[in-house]
Amino acid sequence: MGNANKTQYNIHTDIKYPAAVRFDVQDVIDANDEPWFNQTLVQVNDSVLRLGLLHGEFHWHKHDDEDELFYVLSGDLLLDIGEATHTLGPGQGFVVPKGEMHRTRAPEPVQVLMMATAGVVPTGD
Secondary structure (H helix, E strand, O other): OOOOOOOOOEEEOOOOOOOOOOOOHHHHHHOOOOOOEEEEEEEEOOEEEEEEEEEEEOOOEOOOOOOEEEEEEEOOEEEEEOOEEEEEOOOOEEEEOOOOOEEEEEEEEEEEEEEEEOOOOOOOO
16 A cells, blocks of 8 residues: 555765766766656756656655755646646746745656755755
8 A cells, every 4th residue: 555656766966067077968868767867967056956857746845945946848847836736848947935845746757957055855854
């Protein structure tokens, strides 16, 4: 009971690329075949840029001290915040304010960039 439909997350918080190195987001996308993959790409000052390859549902969570930016590269991302659902398509972004309960859903595969402070815990506080 319970875990049959649970999405399995593969979250990497290591910084894949150091400063002053060219990186290609498409290379990371092409090298992955997991339904839910999250990789920190780079750190810029006190923030990190992460790539999410999402298919399924993430759990409800919040970040007490950090805002979080979602920017869709491809697909449609459903972003639930409280009672509202925001649908983001390619080229669209949304900032979830700190302290807001939220979750992402992707009925079909989605590619998204996310930005938050380096100390953010992707699964929530």
